[in-house]
Amino acid sequence: MFVVSWILLVLGSVFCLIGTLGLMRLPDFYSRVHAASIIDSLGAILILLGLITQSQDPLVIIKLILILLFMMLTGPTAVHALAHTAVLREKNRASDQDPEQPHEP
Amino acid sequence: MFTTAFIAILVVMFVLLLRVALGPTIFDRILAINTFGTAIVLLIALFGFLTARPDFLDIALLYALINFISTIAVLKLFRNDSLGKPIDE
Amino acid sequence: MLIRTLIAASLLLLLWILLSGHLGILLLSLGIASGLLVAWLIHRLALQNPDFSTLYFSLNLPRFLPWFFLEVVRSNLDVSWRILHPKLPISPNTSTVSTSKLNNVATTAYANCITLTPGTYTLNVDDQTIEVHSLTQETAEKLQQGKMKERISVLQGRLNTS
Structure with a gap:
């Protein structure tokens, strides 16, 4: 049991480290979300399983399982809200920069 | 052996702060802070095991919930400049 | 509706007992009070969906979760390999998948599962479609085949007919 736990924690x-590496390496926001979701999914799952x-x-x-459950439910929702807001923001930017309304100082 | 994971999470948190400082857009920063919250939850849980005090798990559980609410609150504030207004599509 | 609220309150009380681990009279009565309060708040929020069977959903979950866990591991390995590759072989793109024949809860579960597997996440959810951002062309094509959607439509049960 000790060995299994050790392997899970190290993995x-x-x-988690690979996820952060991706967070630094990937070129733009939309692909960085994928790297962050590695930490949110497998990094968190493996470390919490190691503790279990x-x-x-x-x-x-029970508490560890509940932490895992809450993270698996809230993580994707937060990421979706973030990406959705980013897309909306981009659309608003595009419609703000209409050629009919030049923003000359 | 908890120490290994503990140090790894600390490194992860340091790099995430770097991303918060560097992040070109505000969404990069919010993403990094959200992931930072996940790392903090793992860190608190590991710390509870490291010091053999399982009470820390309650704090980790609460932090997991508050982290989600804070991310949503920041995004809502950012989207319509107010926390009180309902989100309109 | 009252029965559902009472079931929710008793489940919340069970959660309270599991988290506290004490069975004193004071703590139990506080647990009952807060369980009823939260159940009433859920009732006021109208989060309960009458044409969705939570029981059926929960009973089918054990058949779904192992497959989903393997899927998460597989996509994690794929994305990790791409991050560690010196040339960074990614091709970010957005696509849409249809959510026809899925009810509200199943659509939410589907969108969450898509986001939980690295390599894909949802940008926008409509009535009939989900807009997905994927890290590579292959993951997008794999999602289009709709294996995950099949599994989730099994999960939602036979109550839904629309």
Whole structure:
């Protein structure tokens, strides 16, 4: 059990590090979201699973499972809201820069 | 062995702060802060195991919820310049 | 509707007990009070969907989750490989997938599952379609085949006929 937990924790850390590397390397906002979602999904899942396999107290296991559940429910919603707002903002920008209304100082 | 993951998460958080400072658009910064919140939740949970005090898990649970609400609140404020108004499509 | 509210309140009370781990009279009565309060708030928000069977959804979830977990792992490995590749072989693009035959809750679950697998996330949700941003052309094509949608339409059960 100890070995399994250790492997899960290290793998989770590695995925988190890969996600941050992607956050720095990828060229624009829309592709950076993919890198951030690595940390949100597999990084968090593996580290929390590593902690679950480590603990004996059932209350602790329930709490860890609830943290996992909440993160899996709220993470995608936040990312979707973010991307949706970014798209709306871009559209607004495009309609603000109409040639009929020049913004000359 | 918790220390390994702990240090990895600390490195992740440092790089995320770098992205917050660098981020060309405001959305990059919000994305980095949202992921930073995930990293903090993992860090608090790991810290609870590191010091053998499982009470920290309650804090992690709360932080996971508050992180979501704060991201949505910032986005709502950013979208229609007010927290009180309903979102209109 | 009252029955649903009471079921929600008892589930919330169960959550309270699981989280606190104490069974004293004071804590239990506080739990009952807050469970009823939250159930009433949910009722006021009108979040409950009458033509959706939560029970059926939950019973079918164990068949869906292992497949979905494997899918998450696979797409994570794919995106990680692309990030670590020195040439960064990505081709970001947006596409639309249809959500016909899925009800509200199933559409939400579908959009969440798309966002949860790295490589794809939802930009916009309409009545009939979801706009998806994908990191590569291949992931977009894989999503178009609609395997995930099939699995989720099994999940929503037979109550939906529209």
